[in-house]
Amino acid sequence: MSILKLTDHGIRGGSEILVTGGSGGVGSSAVSILSHAGYRVTAVNGIYDESSFIKSMGAAEVIDIPDPAESAGKPLLKDRWDAALDTLGGNLLSFALRSVKSNGAVTCCGNAASADLSLTVYPFILRGITLYGIDSQNCPMQTRTRAWEMLAGIWKYPWIESISTEVRLQNVIPEIEKIKAGKHRGRIIVDMQN
Template sequence: MEQIQFKGFVVEEHEDRFIRSIKTRSISDLPENDLLIKVRYSSLNYKDALSASGNKGVTKKYPHTPGIDAVGTVVASDTAKFRENENVIVTSYDLGMNTDGGFGQYIRVPSDWAIKLPEEMSMKESMIIGTAGLTAGMSVFRLTEHIKPEHGKVVVSGATGGVGSLSIAILAKLGFNVSAISGKKEEHDFLFRLGASEILDRKDFEQENTRPMMKTSFAGGIDTVGGSILDNIIKSTQPMGVVTCCGNVASANLNLTVFPFILRGVSLIGIDSQNYPMEHREIVWNKLSKDWKPDNLMKVCTEISFAELSDNIDLMLDGKLNGRTVLDLEA
């Protein structure tokens, strides 16, 4: 077993530069954990792009193999929880951050990080969903605990990104009237195909508004970017509405008063996709494999090979990707 060799995408630090390459690795290079998995698919996330660029806030030590998502087959198990030849999904926790991740053909992880692949879901579908879709699912799950389609429009920011696009697709399937916030005019057709009923210009939400509250426009919202966009969504949410937040690419700061919360009863719910409890993950994955699985799932996916991975990382950092990018580790 220790002699098995495999391909992996490796990021190495050389003085002030970070070099990416495809290298041959060995099972013995992997950390000691109780579950060895042969990876079939992974997916590209913004956190992976940061890790592959030498961001020490994501990955502390190099050389390193990113990939916070993985699906594959159990090769060896030291736990009764999983058997050999079972198909499993691993997302988030420390995978791909400081533990070698899904951009390698094998991973070795704690069994507590893994979940059985639902029977109704293919391996590829699970990685189109991945951490982004799980985050979207968590957001929808918390939102729909309080908001129903008849309550009014819901708004989604970062609409062309992984979390945003899948949130739109899930909400539309559930019958919601979805407003998508985007600054990319060239992606309007893509957003309408996902199920958005209207597209709102990102510039209108990026501007700082000093008013404590704004005209009510939404029953709820899913924010993926933070900053002024989140401020303005909260200020525009109707009484007893709910907004979830899961990102801070625009800013980690909120600049607003308590008035939306104490005068309108608006609720702000944070989504922690990295350490979300496994019992709740199982609920969300089950929903995503059945009633919540977007009908147009394949339309939000671009499939790539190892050879295309580095270029796609650069495109992601430049904000030039939409939907989900899935890595086929056998291509």
């Protein structure tokens, strides 16, 4: 849904996109789809060094989580990206909004880092940045169908299996602990049958 919203905003292949949460399920999928579709992706690396994994998903560049103290009090940062896809919220969403070029767009589809957002109105009134909230739960069926058609077509990426791990229900607790510790990568599929 986030990628669809960015393309509807006019962000095209060849554009530079920032993706937060690059080693997580949504982030790594976004990195894969965007790079496969011709975008130049910069992904934010998590707590642990997952840069090799993120680059294998197609990122052209991997950066570490920006230190909030370095940009504290700065209403705008250097404009580096045409758009951003944020999966984490909080300081990373603020960083993305302050770093996107004029008339760019940022989508927000998660709050794993924080539900709070601290920034000024300057990205909106001085750069014309648009922030799109992605509500996949209440998304109209027409939009879902469009996204599914894109995933089955030009956004299809053959390595989706490489970012998925299937676990039995009785083995899900260790996977949850990995997520909480920031050591999780990709998607987890829980087998409810066995």
